[in-house]
Amino acid sequence: MPTIETDEHKALRSAVAALGKRHGPGADPDHLWSEAGKLGYLGVNLPEAHGGGGGGIAELSIVLEELGAAGCPLLMLVVSPAICGTVIARFGTDAQRREWLPGLSDGTRRMAFGITEPDAGSNSHRITTTARRDQDTGGWILNGRKVFISGVDIADATLIVGRTEDARTGRLKPCLFIVPRDTEGFTRRPIDMELNAAEKQFELALDDVRLPADALVGDEDAGLLQLFAGLNPERIMTAAFAIGMGRHALGKAVAYARDRTVWNAPIGAHQAIAHPLAQAHIDLELARLMMQKAAALYDAGDDLGAGEAANMAKYAAGEACVKAVDQAVHTLGGNGLTREYGLARLITASRVARIAPVSREMILNYVSHQSLGLPKSY
Secondary structure, three states: OOOOOOHHHHHHHHHHHHHHHHHOOOOOHHHHHHHHHHOOOOOOOOOHHHOOOOOOHHHHHHHHHHHHHOOOOOOHHHHHHHHHHHHHHHHOOHHHHHHHHHHHHHOOOOEEEEOOOOOOOOOHHHOOOEEEEOOOOOOEEEEEEEEEEEOHHHOOEEEEEEEEEOOOOOOEEEEEEEEEOOOOOEEEEEOOOOOOOOOOEEEEEEEEEEEOHHHEEOOOOOOHHHHHHHHHHHHHHHHHHHHHHHHHHHHHHHHHHHHOEEOOEEHHHOHHHHHHHHHHHHHHHHHHHHHHHHHHHHHOOOHHHHHHHHHHHHHHHHHHHHHHHHHHHHHHHHHHHOOOOOOHHHHHHHHHHHHOOOOHHHHHHHHHHHHOOOOOOO
16 A cells, blocks of 8 residues: 555645645635636546546545645535545436536535434434335435534535335334435524634434435445445545644744744744644654555445544544644744634634544544454443
8 A cells, every 4th residue: 555645646735735825724615615626626536427536535635635734624525525425426326426426526516414413423323314205206204303514504405314214124224315405394503603614513404304216325225335435535534634734733833933033042943842843743644644544445445444544544633633733822822822823713623623523432432342352331
């Protein structure tokens, strides 16, 4: 498995970094999204036959990381092309691919992803949103609640995770449905967040939402296979989001430590300042290596191996990001809390990578059970 980027990856990284530099912190996210789509960056992981770049999650993670390093991350990259685009490309019908993938690739359409519920959290086995057959039309009727769903107001549709009853066993199994934004019975309520982000968070209600039969994505019996086809890219892209943010904060701290002079020497000359910044850089680089491994495994079709690596990458990147942001703020002292330097807002934002889309504790559970073979306490 290569650990050195190809020339194509280096060129992509350089080009996206230039785009991010042109926009920078405080950029209009819609304008940036539109330009990134026109340049082909939003759909680098989607099939060429449907307007994409024909690459994989490895390429898309580079896009998000570099935009984050420039201070203008696009969180909807995690959701729209990475989760929804990947699931539709792998499991959608030909009609669904034709309808959605070109727009997801060029940025003219967006799709949100709805899995988290008030009482289920990270436990996908406890999802209570149900889908049953409409005996009159042959379609589906969905009922349930979702919470902390990003970007529903700017998305053309939401890929909803529900559960249907297995005709043979009677047990509920996960299924995925495309729910257009203005579907009757599909309502949203914004959640009042202190997080300063372009994408708003919503609580969703599905009350007898009626969908046609072709709203179902993939095979009704595929279950968890289709679900984790989206969740593994989500974890990899969250790692990219965190690494980019950590690099952005570290870059500001390093520049300040070079220029800020106290007692006739730059503060970066003092090891008490320099060593923690060096450690933050090391941690971010190590997290990127695990992210690259996870992306390579996923793009190679090794879903099982990618699951372990994606969780580890998300964990490592989240920890590295929080530490980098904290150290950057401490390096700047009082200036680290001013609007001029833009680091204070990252104190809250960096925590997102620790708690979403799955908490660090649930990742430790996964590794202890799946990787180490230790017994469960639940």
